[in-house]
Amino acid sequence: MADSTPDIQTLRQSIEQSIAAGDARRAAAQLRTLWRQSRTPALAGFVVSRFERLREQLPLTRSKLFVLRSFTVEPVIPLLRASAFVGGIDLDVKAGDFNQYPQEMLDPNSALYAFEPNVVILAALTSEVSPALWNEFADLDAAGVNGAVAQAEATFRNLIERFHARSKAHLVIHTLQLPPAPANGILDAQHEPSQAGAIARINAGIAEIARAHRNVYVLDYNTLIARRGEANWRDERKFLTAGLPVAANELIHLADEWLRFLHPLTGRVCKALAVDLDNTLWGGVIGEDGMDGIKLGATYPGAAYRALQRVMLDLYRRGIILAVCSKNNPPEALEAIEKHPGMLLRPEHFAALRINWRDKAANLREIANELNIGIDSIAFIDDNPVEREWVAGQLLDVTVIDLPTDPMKYAAALRESPVFERLELTDEDRARGRMYAEQRMRSDLQEAAGSLEDFYRSLAMKVDIEPVNAKTLARAAQLTQKTNQFNLTTRRYTEQQLEALSSPQWRKYVIRVADRFGDNGIVGMALTRTENDVCEIDTLLLSCRVIGRTIETAFLAALASDARRAGADVLLGRFVPTKKNAPAKDYFKSHGFAMIEEKDGVSTWELPLERAPAPPPWIELRVASSQENA
Amino acid sequence: MSVEQQVKQVAADVFNVPAASITPQSSPESIQTWDSVQHLNLVLALESALGVQIDPEEIERMGTIGAVIALMEQKISRQ
Numbered sequence: 001m002a003d004s005t006p007d008i009q010t011l012r013q014s015i016e017q018s019i020a021a022g023d024a025r026r027a028a029a030q031l032r033t034l035w036r037q038s039r040t041p042a043l044a045g046f047v048v049s050r051f052e053r054l055r056e057q058l059p060l061t062r063s064k065l066f067v068l069r070s071f072t073v074e075p076v077i078p079l080l081r082a083s084a085f086v087g088g089i090d091l092d093v094k095a096g097d098f099n100q101y102p103q104e105m106l107d108p109n110s111a112l113y114a115f116e117p118n119v120v121i122l123a124a125l126t127s128e129v130s131p132a133l134w135n136e137f138a139d140l141d142a143a144g145v146n147g148a149v150a151q152a153e154a155t156f157r158n159l160i161e162r163f164h165a166r167s168k169a170h171l172v173i174h175t176l177q178l179p180p181a182p183a184n185g186i187l188d189a190q191h192e193p194s195q196a197g198a199i200a201r202i203n204a205g206i207a208e209i210a211r212a213h214r215n216v217y218v219l220d221y222n223t224l225i226a227r228r229g230e231a232n233w234r235d236e237r238k239f240l241t242a243g244l245p246v247a248a249n250e251l252i253h254l255a256d257e258w259l260r261f262l263h264p265l266t267g268r269v270c271k272a273l274a275v276d277l278d279n280t281l282w283g284g285v286i287g288e289d290g291m292d293g294i295k296l297g298a299t300y301p302g303a304a305y306r307a308l309q310r311v312m313l314d315l316y317r318r319g320i321i322l323a324v325c326s327k328n329n330p331p332e333a334l335e336a337i338e339k340h341p342g343m344l345l346r347p348e349h350f351a352a353l354r355i356n357w358r359d360k361a362a363n364l365r366e367i368a369n370e371l372n373i374g375i376d377s378i379a380f381i382d383d384n385p386v387e388r389e390w391v392a393g394q395l396l397d398v399t400v401i402d403l404p405t406d407p408m409k410y411a412a413a414l415r416e417s418p419v420f421e422r423l424e425l426t427d428e429d430r431a432r433g434r435m436y437a438e439q440r441m442r443s444d445l446q447e448a449a450g451s452l453e454d455f456y457r458s459l460a461m462k463v464d465i466e467p468v469n470a471k472t473l474a475r476a477a478q479l480t481q482k483t484n485q486f487n488l489t490t491r492r493y494t495e496q497q498l499e500a501l502s503s504p505q506w507r508k509y510v511i512r513v514a515d516r517f518g519d520n521g522i523v524g525m526a527l528t529r530t531e532n533d534v535c536e537i538d539t540l541l542l543s544c545r546v547i548g549r550t551i552e553t554a555f556l557a558a559l560a561s562d563a564r565r566a567g568a569d570v571l572l573g574r575f576v577p578t579k580k581n582a583p584a585k586d587y588f589k590s591h592g593f594a595m596i597e598e599k600d601g602v603s604t605w606e607l608p609l610e611r612a613p614a615p616p617p618w619i620e621l622r623v624a625s626s627q628e629n630a
Numbered sequence: 631m632s633v634e635q636q637v638k639q640v641a642a643d644v645f646n647v648p649a650a651s652i653t654p655q656s657s658p659e660s661i662q663t664w665d666s667v668q669h670l671n672l673v674l675a676l677e678s679a680l681g682v683q684i685d686p687e688e689i690e691r692m693g694t695i696g697a698v699i700a701l702m703e704q705k706i707s708r709q
Contacts, residue, residue: 009631041671042679045643072666241686248674393700 007516008038008319015050024057027395035086036402042144044078046251051085059092061266065258067093068101068155070128072243078125080255085467087259087399087418088268098243099128108600119265120163121219122260125245126176126199129155137183137195145193153205154175164213169436172261173210174221175203180230191291217423224257256416261441263418263502270399270419271373272351272436273315274364276382277326277333278544281305283407285544286332287485287580289547296342307411309344315350319419319429321369322438323352325380327544329582330355331484343399351436357548357583359452360387361394372572373437379419385408390455409448439515456550456618461517465558466624468525469507473498476510476525479541483581484525486552487541488573488587493527507531511555513546520546526559535563535609537573540587547583550616558623559611591601633706637699640679644672654696672698680693680706 018027020422027050035047051058056595067073078094084091094115096104104110112120126172127134132148140148142511156173163171182195183189191195210216225233228250233504246254263269282305284296294304316322322345326333333355337347347353352370354363360382368375376397381387383403392400399419405412422429468476477495484490498508509523524542528535537559542552560571574590588595591613593605615621631639641656642649645663655662658664669692673684676698682705684692692698 040678041674042640042676043677044642045646045671049643049646072670077648078671237686241689242670244670248677251674 008043008558009035011037011045019050024054025396026393027054028058029396032086032392032400033389036081037085041075041248041251042078044051044082044550047299048078048085050533051082051090055090060085060088061268062090063119063262063266064092064115064117064451065094065262066120067095068110068112068124069095069105069119070099070101070124071239072098073123075244075248076246076251076255076258080258083252084275085257087263087485088397088547089259089262089263089266091560100315102155102159113167114416117167119262120167121172121173121174121261122159123221124176124538125173125201126179129176130199132201133195133198134179137198145198149193149201149205150199153203154589156206157209157340158212160209160216164216169495170217170265171214171263172217173204173206173217174219176221177225178222179193179235202481215257219257219261224253228253240576251327253454256418258420258495260418262424264313264421264423268419269377270320271377272321272323272367272371272379273312273420274323274325274352274354274367274378274380274456275312276384276387277324277328277336277355279407280410281324282311282336282340285485286336287329287344287544287618288482290332293335295338296340299589300341300344302342304407304410306342306344308407308414311411311414313344313349315414315420316345316433317430318420318422318425319432321351321371321373321379321433322349323354323368323371324350325354325360325363325382327357327548328355329580332580334504348437349433351433357391359548361391362397364391365397371432379417380412386459386515386549387457389517393458394454422476453618456616458516459549459618460586460620461549461551461618462514462620462622463554464512464622464624465509466512468498468510472510472522475509475522477504479510479522479543480539483541484586485544485545485580485582486524486547487539487578487581488537488584489576490578490581491539493539498527501527505531509555509559509562509564511542513551513553524555525553528559528563530563530566530568532552533567533569535568535571537571540573544583551617552587553591553613554615554619554621556595557613560607562623564609564612569609571612573605573607573610575603575605577601633703634699636679637676637695637702640675640694641672641698644668644675652695654694654699656695657693659661676702682709 011030015027015030018030031047031050034209036041044542073095081091081093096112101124104112130148130152132140140363158172164202176199178199184191184195188194207218210218213582233246233250239245261280262567275281284293286294294485296305297303298306313320337343352367364378364380365375369379379399381401381403388400388402391398401414401417403413416446456589473495475556477493480493507528509526510522513523514519523546527539529538541553563571573593575585588605592611593607595603596606597604636648637657637668642653645668646660647661673689677684680702682702690703
């Protein structure tokens with residue numbers, strides 16, 4: 001975490017600048033980035049206060065939440081409000097008095113009703129609802145236990161009915177926590193009535209009362225604690241000193257759970273999920289690894305991707321529309337979706353497909369148009385933080401779901417998003433995903449008109465171009481073997497072959513790329529041969545992870561200046577088309593080369609060196625030009 | 631950032647006041663929003679920002695920003 005500190009400071013400064021410049025949408029996007037990076041009590045106050053300054057200029061949904069409670073909830077509130085703002089909800093929160101929830105629900109003149117909340121949460125500790133069951137259980141006989149259960153149920157029934165008669169607000173009730181260590185130890189599970197069983201009966205009673213009333217819902221507190229781990233969840237020290245039973249690091253997860261209700265209750269939900277393919281829906285890159293090479297199936301490592309597909313299939317069955325938004329060659333990607341044996345999702349599950357090399361924000365706009373839903377109804381997942389950042393910056397209304405770096409955690413990350421939660425489910429909902437998929441139509445495309453330059457700048461790209469040496473030779477050779485998409489000539493070299501190109505005419509380069517998301521390492525290589533005044537590009541390739549970010553331009557600029565130093569006047573290049581290298585097709589043309597020959601599909605291009613492109617100003621480019629033989 | 635700057639930034643965020651208005655002398659008397667609820671939020675925010683654990687006895691000693699800075703500097707130097 002320590003190394004992210006400067007990033008957070010930089011982001012804070014940019015946010016202040018955007019606010020000062022009156023650019024609310026940009027500030028909101030930056031606040032969202034900041035909060036996604038560090039959802040901590042330290043930043044919550046900053047995020048909330050800055051959103052409060054912007055609230056008039058942003059499309060936020062306002063809502064009022066009252067928290068009835070028997071424990072300290074105040075530290076949850078800034079975390080909850082920050083996350084709510086980021087999710088498009090401007091939440092006004094008030095907490096009731098400590099352990100006064102019965103009076104507040106019964107008294108028509110209480111602060112609860114005066115606040116006129118839209119949503120009310122009732123969060124009570126088992127020890128407060130039924131001290132007998134929690135603290136004195138070992139001393140109770142069966143009649144005593146049953147009496148305590150009946151009493152607790154009756155109390156809840158009475159409170160809920162009185163509340164419901166008085167208020168139209170939605171009421172979310174925490175179930176009671178089960179004892180982590182029952183009073184009778186291991187006997188508890190074999191004993192009737194058991195302590196855990198008694199509390200579970202109260203919870204079943206709460207659920208039954210909720211089902212009988214409109215606008216009353218149950219929050220399963222025990223599932224939440226189990227997901228996080230009770231030993232992790234509980235902080236005895238803070239409980240005894242500040243009445244706060246939940247550990248500081250876990251408070252955000254309580255806020256998240258509340259938001260799972262607040263999103264559907266305020267209508268801030270998504271109807272569709274757009275998903276990337278490579279390294280998201282499956283492991284690996286279909287255009288590089290092929291059908292047999294991608295990871296997807298019932299066993300590790302493909303199981304991680306299958307687990308994500310399982311979650312998506314659940315969403316589809318709950319009425320969420322699925323779409324694909326991927327940079328790929330359509331035939332290969334479609335073939336994988338149709339035929340890969342590990343796929344749970346098939347073409348019939350997707351209502352829209354955008355598989356191309358265009359910008360993903362533009363593709364998402366099109367998906368929204370095609371499905372005839374608002375752009376704010378779309379959620380997007382992608383393993384690549386650069387793509388997520390681009391979409392988040394371009395389309396403030398799209399919900400960008402962060403994926404962790406570990407694919408084994410993808411499924412949980414998607415499952416935890418609140419934007420697919422619904423408080424009821426109809427048969428129509430269940431059929432919706434299929435109906436949309438059946439109606440799938442194609443419409444023509446429009447390019448996004450966002451400011452690409454700002455985006456490039458925000459990436460803080462650092463590019464190092466250096467001669468191939470003994471340490472990088474193996475990687476350079478491997479790249480020629482493996483890279484299919486952004487590869488101008490697709491000439492394969494072994495280490496030995498590369499090493500053998502040792503005469504002074506040959507120059508061999510590798511390129512390293514780092515950006516503010518991390519170091520990508522060596523992601524490309526080039527090979528040139530200079531004879532007299534002509535420098536020919538024998539090979540130039542880049543991993544598809546970094547293309548479309550002007551790194552290819554920086555690479556060319558560096559090659560050109562090195563060629564000039566070697567005495568050349570002209571850069572010569574060839575494009576040899578393959579089934580897979582369409583992404584590199586326009587490379588020469590878009591960099592000012594003129595085509596001088598085309599034969600059997602192979603085109604030859606030429607560029608006088610004085611017209612060579614300059615390196616893009618947003619890239620910090622370092623070129624080590626001395627060529628030594630590897 | 632120095633510990634002092636970090637404490638001031640956290641306090642400014644928690645109490646929702648300008649960072650420049652926070653001095654070592656700042657206390658619940660001079661900062662209106664510094665009540666018992668925000669005191670707990672300050673503790674949690676400092677714990678997450680500085681990666682320290684603050685004991686109950688120490689919480690009571692955090693009467694001014696200067697005292698908070700001294701406490702944090704002491705804890706961090708002991709780490």
